[in-house]
C-alpha cells in the first residue's frame with residue numbers, strides 16, 4: 140500500500156459517545172497515520188455519505204440497522220466494526236453470558252464461571268418463591284435488556300422476598316457473589332487486552348441482610364464512581380490483578396466466541412476462594428477513553444485493520460481487517476490476478492457455524 144494512503148472510517152455514535160471517544164488527540168494521531176475518523180451525519184442517509192473503507196458504530200435502533208444493511212448492499216467491501224448480529228447478542232443479559240459457557244479454555248489454577256441466574260418475565264412470578272429455584276439471597280436484579288439506556292443500567296441488590304416485590308420484569312435475578320468490593324474490567328481492542336481495577340459493591344454480611352428494612356438497595360453504574368466519591372477506594376489500591384495469562388486466555392476466547400473486536404468484560408474474584416472468578420457483564424464498545432494512552436491503542440487497531448496482510452499463492456494481500464480461513468483463502472486465490480496493486484471485491488459463503496454473517500464481503504488488495 141502506498142505511503143500517502145487514506146483510510147476513511149465512518150463513526151456512527153450517539154452525541155455523548157462521539158464527544159468522549161472522538162477526542163481531538165485520537166482524531167489527530169489517527170490522521171497522522173492516514174486514518175480519517177469521520178463522524179457519520181445522523182441527519183443524512185448513510186448511503187449518501189462516504190464512501191468509507193470501514194464503519195465503526197455503536198447505535199442499535201432499527202433505523203440504524205436498516206441503514207447499515209443498505210450501505211453494505213451498496214458497498215459490499217466495507218468493513219463493519221463490529222457485525223450487527225454479533226453485537227445483538229450482548230443486548231440480552233442471558234445470551235451475553237452464555238458466551239462464557241461456550242468458551243473452550245483449559246482451566247489452570249484459576250477457574251471461571253457465571254453466577255447462577257434465572258429470568259423473570261412477568262411480575263406475578265415474583266410473588267412465587269419458585270422463581271428463586273437454586274438461587275440464594277442476596278441477588279442482583281438486572282434488566283434483561285442491556286441496550287445502553289439508563290434504565291438498562293438500573294439495578295437492585297435484593298435481600299429478601301419483600302425486596303423482590305419492588306422489581307419490574309423482564310429481568311434477570313443473579314446471585315450476588317461476595318468479591319471484596321473490587322471489580323476487574325478487561326478491555327479488548329482487537330488483539331490488545333488491558334485489565335484495570337474499579338470500585339464495586341461491598342460484600343454483604345448475614346447481619347446486613349437481616350437488618351435490611353426495605354429488603355433492597357437501588358444502584359446504577361457503580362464501577363464508574365471514582366475513588367474520591369466512594370469510600371472503599373483503599374481496597375482498590377491493595378487488590379492484586381488476576382494473572383495476566385488467565386486474562387489473556389479469557390479475552391481471546393471471548394473475542395472468538397462473540398465474533399467481536401471491541402468490547403470489555405467485568406470479572407469478579409470470590410472472597411472465599413481466591414482463584415475462583417465470575418464473569419458478570421460484557422459490554423460492546425465501552426468507554427475506551429478512560430484507558431490511559433487509548434489514542435495509540437485505537438490508532439494501532441485501525442492501522443492493523445487496513446494493513447492486515449496474508450500470503451495467498453505467494454502474493455501479499457491486505458484484507459481490510461477480515462480474518463479468513465482456508466476455505467475463503469482458496470476462493471480468493473481464484474480471483475487474484477497477475478496485476479500489481481489490484482482490488483478484488485467479492486462475496487464468499489463462510490458457512491453457518493460462523494458467528495458473523497453467512498455471507499461476507501471482502502476487499503483484497505494485492506500488494507506484491
Ligand SMILES: Nc1ncnc2c1ncn2[C@@H]1O[C@H](COP(=O)(O)OP(=O)(O)OP(=O)(O)O)[C@@H](O)[C@H]1O
Nearest residue numbers: 254292313314315316339340360362405419420422
Ligand atoms: N453477580 C454479582 N455479584 C456481585 N456483584 C455484582 C454482580 N453482578 C453485578 N455486580 C455489581 O454490580 C455492578 C453492575 O452490574 P453489571 O456490570 O452487570 O451492570 P451494567 O450496568 O451492565 O454495568 P456497565 O456499566 O459495566 O455496563 C457491577 O459492576 C458489580 O459491581
Ligand SMILES: O=P(O)(O)O[C@H]1[C@H](OP(=O)(O)O)[C@@H](OP(=O)(O)O)[C@@H](O)[C@@H](O)[C@@H]1OP(=O)(O)O
Nearest residue numbers: 156159286287288363403422423424425426427
Ligand atoms: O460512558 P462510559 O465511558 O462510562 O462507558 C460505558 C458505556 O457507555 P457509553 O457507550 O455511552 O460510553 C456503557 O455502554 P452502554 O452499556 O451504556 O451501551 C458500557 O459499555 C459501560 O461498561 C462503559 O463503562 P466502562 O465499562 O468502560 O467503565
Ligand SMILES: [Mg+2]
Nearest residue numbers: 362405420421
Ligand atoms: Mg458492568
Ligand SMILES: [Mg+2]
Nearest residue numbers: 285420421422
Ligand atoms: Mg454492562
